[in-house]
Amino acid sequence: MTRISRWLADRWVMGVALLVLGYLFLPIAVVAGLSFNRPSSRLSYDFNEFTLDNWRQPCATSDMCEAVVRSVQIGFIATVAATVLGTLMAFALVRHRFRGRSGVNVLIFLPMATPELVMGTSLLALFVSGGVQLGFWTIVIAHVMFCVSFVVVTVKARLAGMDRRLEEAAMDLYANEWQTFRRITLPLVLPGIVAAALLAFSLSFDDFIITNFNSGTTVTFPMYVWGAAQRGIPPQVNVIGTAMFVIALLLVLASSLPGRRAKRPS
């Protein structure tokens, strides 16, 4: 009896889980489907007619592609800056004991717990009172700010899980500190840093709320979609959405391969 009910319980949970996954993927399927759609009118969101035009000419509405390029530029700069700043902080927090540690931890934790709305409006208040012209660089400043914490958390997790004895072994074998760092520490932490950078880029590329308050007249891809939602969305938006999904999926699958290989010998 218990065996039967447990069998049912197992299937029941898995069944619900698969339904929920279906719910999570439904909009993705719709986005992919709509990327092949020729809409009946500018304001229609319904599927009308199959076409490959959107994929052949993704930049038919040129301001959309400009927005995508701008988002990539901002994402790239913000990712590099946030990854460097965050990785240095992670090393300090995991490898060193110092005064003011808990204060730094709070400073890193708070941006992740604060609503984006509050961060966006407060930065706007700062920029306006300081007379700073809103635009490309204010967006970069904001993105670096909210990405740093996520980089610290990701790199910290990797560092904390690292076996210190490998470095001690290197030192015992007469490697100096720089050689140990270069040959042992860095390669071992690198997957964490790469993961952090990918996370930072995706956070930056997709951010709308904070960007919306600090962009002035500069248009990123999410800002473009937001504006276009009022006037009618060009179907090419779904091409970008689908392409983003595929590229990110490939990156995640690719980055998980060497990680698995590194874990195996133990």
Added chain:
Amino acid sequence: MSVLAHVPTGSGQSAPLPAARSGRYRLLPYLLLLPGAAWLFLFFAVPLFQLAAASLYDPSGSLSTGYALTWAFGNYPEALQAYWPQFTRSFLYAGIALVLALLMGYPLAYAIAQKAGRWKNLLLVCVIAPMFTSFLVRTLAWKTILSDNGALVGLLRDVHLLGADGRLLATPVAVVLGLTYNFLPFLVLPLYASLERLDHRLLEAASDLYASPVRAFRKVTLPLSMPGLVAGTLLFFIPASGDYINAELLGTPNEYMIGNVIDSAFLVRLDYPQGAALSFLLMAAILAVVFVYLRRAGTDEVL
């Protein structure tokens, strides 16, 4: 540790902290921290004070004529009075969405952690994968799914769950559904991390001691998944209550949440004192909810 420390990290021993070995190391941690901490201080902490100041500006000022800091505490009750419905609606919608997300997210996290076997990593990627597409594009896809001419509305009309001219789009249902959808992965990931560590033998022991599956769940699984549940709930609730994209794209002004009001205060009406006061009220309300919740849940380790 922090809420986000529950995100899966992989196993391995924690590195011991070496004491500062010699004088030249004493400054090193500060040098490593300085750039990042300075950035966070300048562009996260200082702006909060600026926002606080802006919320106390003389409300009769304007962007062109300039604002004077007159400690106008009256901005707060005024803003609250004017936008009380949007405030309560934000927390109501986020709350309902949270309940729905728990009903869906818990079985999902449990199945991946305990039942998936070698499919575990693949299913985990499936949970995160929808977030690879732009948030706004995903939300707009719901406009197609819930469309008046769509299959879903047609089906609901046929089985008379909706009237002949009933609709889903531009209703509270659409907004709550959108919120549930968009923030579900934030709930599932920490829950998964907690449930993954759950020792299956504990459940077997409970059933050996004649606990029914329901009782075993209540007495063993649920308490042991509490840290992940608390972290996931917060990671869901904080962004959901501050969101205004779903209300804007899937709802009408009748479904506007406090985020819509703050957005228009800063970007359309250019009423900075009111927008700042509302932002601060939102943060205070969220902190209050989080604090009460953490006391109730009784897990100190989350913060």
